[in-house]
Amino acid sequence: MAGSAGPEVLRAPLVVEFPFTRSLGPVQSAFLTGLRERTVLGVRTGDGRVLVPPVEYDPVTAEEIRDLVEVGATGTVTTWAWNPAPRRDQPLDRPFAWVLVQLDGADTALLHALDAPGPEAVHSGMRVRVRWAAERTGAITDIACFEPGEPGETDEPGGTREAGGEPAAHSGRFDDPVTGIVAAARLDYTYSPGRAQSAYINGLSARRTVGERCPSCRKVYVPPRGACPTCGVATEERVEVGPAGTVTTYCIVNIKAKNLDIEVPYVYAHIALDGAGLALHGRIGGIPYDQVRMGLRVEPVWSEGGRYPDHYRPTGEPDADYETYKELI
Amino acid sequence: MAPTPAARDVAIVAFAQSDHRRRTDELSEVELLMPVLHQVLDATGLKTSDIGFTCSGSSDYLAGRAFSFTMALDGVGAWPPISESHVEMDGAWALYEAWVKILTGEADTALVYGYGKSSPGEVRDVLTRQLDPYYVAPLWPDSVALAALQAQALIDAGETDEPALAAVAARSRDAASANSHAQVRGSRPQGDYVVHPLRTGDCPPIGDGAAAVILAAGDRARELCARPAWIRGMDHRIEAHGLGVRDLTDSPSTRLAGERAGAFELPVDTAELHAPFTSQEIVLRKALRLGDDVAVNPSGGALAANPVMAAGLVRLGEAAARIHRGESDRALAHATSGPCLQQNLVAVLEGES
Numbered sequence: 001m002a003g004s005a006g007p008e009v010l011r012a013p014l015v016v017e018f019p020f021t022r023s024l025g026p027v028q029s030a031f032l033t034g035l036r037e038r039t040v041l042g043v044r045t046g047d048g049r050v051l052v053p054p055v056e057y058d059p060v061t062a063e064e065i066r067d068l069v070e071v072g073a074t075g076t077v078t079t080w081a082w083n084p085a086p087r088r089d090q091p092l093d094r095p096f097a098w099v100l101v102q103l104d105g106a107d108t109a110l111l112h113a114l115d116a117p118g119p120e121a122v123h124s125g126m127r128v129r130v131r132w133a134a135e136r137t138g139a140i141t142d143i144a145c146f147e148p149g150e151p152g153e154t155d156e157p158g159g160t161r162e163a164g165g166e167p168a169a170h171s172g173r174f175d176d177p178v179t180g181i182v183a184a185a186r187l188d189y190t191y192s193p194g195r196a197q198s199a200y201i202n203g204l205s206a207r208r209t210v211g212e213r214c215p216s217c218r219k220v221y222v223p224p225r226g227a228c229p230t231c232g233v234a235t236e237e238r239v240e241v242g243p244a245g246t247v248t249t250y251c252i253v254n255i256k257a258k259n260l261d262i263e264v265p266y267v268y269a270h271i272a273l274d275g276a277g278l279a280l281h282g283r284i285g286g287i288p289y290d291q292v293r294m295g296l297r298v299e300p301v302w303s304e305g306g307r308y309p310d311h312y313r314p315t316g317e318p319d320a321d322y323e324t325y326k327e328l329i
Numbered sequence: 330m331a332p333t334p335a336a337r338d339v340a341i342v343a344f345a346q347s348d349h350r351r352r353t354d355e356l357s358e359v360e361l362l363m364p365v366l367h368q369v370l371d372a373t374g375l376k377t378s379d380i381g382f383t384c385s386g387s388s389d390y391l392a393g394r395a396f397s398f399t400m401a402l403d404g405v406g407a408w409p410p411i412s413e414s415h416v417e418m419d420g421a422w423a424l425y426e427a428w429v430k431i432l433t434g435e436a437d438t439a440l441v442y443g444y445g446k447s448s449p450g451e452v453r454d455v456l457t458r459q460l461d462p463y464y465v466a467p468l469w470p471d472s473v474a475l476a477a478l479q480a481q482a483l484i485d486a487g488e489t490d491e492p493a494l495a496a497v498a499a500r501s502r503d504a505a506s507a508n509s510h511a512q513v514r515g516s517r518p519q520g521d522y523v524v525h526p527l528r529t530g531d532c533p534p535i536g537d538g539a540a541a542v543i544l545a546a547g548d549r550a551r552e553l554c555a556r557p558a559w560i561r562g563m564d565h566r567i568e569a570h571g572l573g574v575r576d577l578t579d580s581p582s583t584r585l586a587g588e589r590a591g592a593f594e595l596p597v598d599t600a601e602l603h604a605p606f607t608s609q610e611i612v613l614r615k616a617l618r619l620g621d622d623v624a625v626n627p628s629g630g631a632l633a634a635n636p637v638m639a640a641g642l643v644r645l646g647e648a649a650a651r652i653h654r655g656e657s658d659r660a661l662a663h664a665t666s667g668p669c670l671q672q673n674l675v676a677v678l679e680g681e682s
Contacts, residue, residue, distance in 0.1 A: 014393050020462060022462060024463070028463055051571075053573075055571065059570075059574050078573070079478045081474055081477030081481055081524045081526070082525035087469060089454075090470070090471075098470060098478055098524070100573050108571065108574045110464075111478075119525050124481065140465075141467055181463065181467075187454060187455060188450070189392065189450045190449055191393065191394075191449055192354040193357060196360070225357070225359065226403070227403040228406070229403040229406065229408060230406060231406050232363070232404055232405050233363075233406070234363055
């Protein structure tokens, strides 16, 4: 393997998931609570326009705006786009239209989905109404989607306002208002570590630690990341280092980590493997924690099926002289 | 509004870009980036230690790697510590920051780069995370869907139609035949609807790539480049985030940035527009008042290669390279960010005769 670039490109699934917890301003809180109660609120700007969905500050003047009004749950499509292949978290799991809908009484449009049989059934200017979600929590998804139609065709409230009329003022007050949302997000990746790190990981699978040497300053990087951060050039010459090394510095861990089955206290150390130009880190075992010292000579201990050393233990050699590793601390 | 005269003459003196490809699994981000950094340094004879300021643009969300820009700095050679900054935006905005830094007199040269690997993730989904988190992001409207809403609005307004959009696609990819870095080279069928009314051909290719430029001031620029591309003006403007608040058939932010950059004072012969979707070129041509006599996207534009976080910087670089080669005397470069051309940057570049 040493010398030329290995052909095997490693890949692994990587999921990034994060539930963003966000607090709401007074206008957002009223709007999302209103959706829970099947009431659509807008906010009036200083020049009299009604923004739906409502915002806390006028997007033109930045003026704080708080005058809420109730608008219709019916409206007119201002533009649309037919989505033949819905993606995982989108509002409907069958083909649908994305629409911007100007609700009756509003001067701006709201983005949502329109449930329609096909693109031939959708056009700008068509009349649509809100289809409420069965379970509503105070979120934009309390609107399940829009559906074609005029008010009065269902017995749901919120669909009875006359088009063209002035929207009525609304206090924005509801029982048990929502004050925050939790927006879950998940993104799926297929991660590839690239040339240098693939070679390093492939080496580890044969229980070899392979670094890369900078062609300019000759430093050997372990693990290699493909570039010498000092010289800014590619590191391509592979160099096997270790397996033994020297503890350059260490700390004693006294707090048990979640999901980690290691008795505390234990020692976590920087270890300069023989031939490496910088230290990597690992746990020290096979010696009482209070006997670990700088200069201790250690070697890796591999567990059955492990893809990297489980920990390092003393080799029994005499300690390394400080002068031999002081540049690596 | 009158453009603000620049306090110093600053030019793009070198540009390099990677070959943009659908996947680069064999390369980490720094491995993708490093060759283009070396190309611009080699072109000018500069070393990292000669550079006054380094600025980059990238996004961790694309490849799902936290703090990926710090890893990318390994390719610069950032030791001893350099003067450095990063924007979580397209590299065009990193170029803007570097330009301002030079205008202040704090640096005479700057290295600017942008890179993006879209291949590890689903970029259509990733880009939903930049949207309003309260009212929009929970619906996961992907980047093609939002562009399609804009395209339909243009069609409804009578400003374009599907054949006109197809012509933009064909012209761009024909132009890319001469661009060895492009991902899609040569015209191809428009294909099926991705999100109606946008077909495959109306959408940018998804891929990985990197780009870098070097900026220099005054006589330093003349030493480093036979025909520097002088930045006569540059400005960027943003519109409201609410899609339903905006007129999607127009781009007032582009027009204002163009005015502030001096784009309308004299005609340009070339325009590199960052229009990932065919319909967005319609909007930009109108906002920037580009006539048929202007060579628009002779590189093929973002329809030929769209490495997210580098594609805007590539527009500035391509426009500058035309000036370097003597193929343009006055060029406009544009970069965009956000859904439906929400934020726009315009630069005007000139060569000296």
